[in-house]
Amino acid sequence: MPKTRYLKTYASRNIRGKRKVCRYLEQNEITRLFVPPTAMLSKKRLLAMLSDHGTVYVKPDIGSQGIGVGRVKQSEHGYSLDTTANKKQVHKTFGTAEELIAYLNRNNRHKVIVQAAIELDTVGPNERPYDIRSMVQRKPGGKWTCTGFLVKVGSPNKIVTNYYQGGKIWPIDKLWMRKQLPESERQDRINELRLASLRIARTLSRKRSGMHEMGIDFAYDKNNRLWVLEVNSNHPQFHPLKKIKPDEYKKMVRFARSYGRFDD
Structure with missing residues (x-):
């Protein structure tokens, strides 16, 4: 099976292995609630x-x-x-x-x-599953900041939502609009995602020093419970936001350049 590798030329350490990430999160009484068995x-x-x-x-x-x-x-x-x-x-x-x-x-x-398996929440008449990528970053010596979100909407009948596997990328406000969520609930969910993102980033960075960025993939289930599906700390991608959410993209770029990342 092909192996995807990135030559990281900038200062941000990563945690290698999905099981190790889950184990670290399970050791914290708050973050363990987000982790599926x-x-x-x-x-x-x-x-x-x-x-x-x-x-x-x-x-x-x-x-x-x-x-x-x-x-x-x-x-x-x-x-x-x-x-x-x-x-x-x-x-x-x-x-x-x-x-x-x-x-x-x-x-x-x-x-x-x-x-x-998490029974993912869906969107649209075709009931397409989706998950939400939260980008968390910090400048050297600075605190963790949730710099923005993107939504990965799965292709019909696919078991994953990734863009590489035929999924679509949306800005998060498009998701809320398609879900017809009232403004108060939209803000509640943004606050929930930000708080969960920061808790996860702080928990993992205590286990691995020198981390400056994480892409955290969240999903809501059919009961609106929030889960974390994956944490990518090795070169997480945010370039799709360049066209669909340029303000958030520019903020991510500013943070990334502070620790030497110039590829996005």
């Missing part, structure tokens, strides 16, 4: 999570752009796996959990995590 893949953990949650996601512990992410369901005939391969979505079935796990390990360069 997550573990390294094994037969015992896979079966337990399927029993508890019905559907799970499997993800490379190290990876990006939705590559290698899969959704697993159990049926009376075995197990089904819908997974992303480059820009395509592939459906496979397996008779036993051992066959499924062997396939996942064989087709991933890194270890795999298993995570309880």
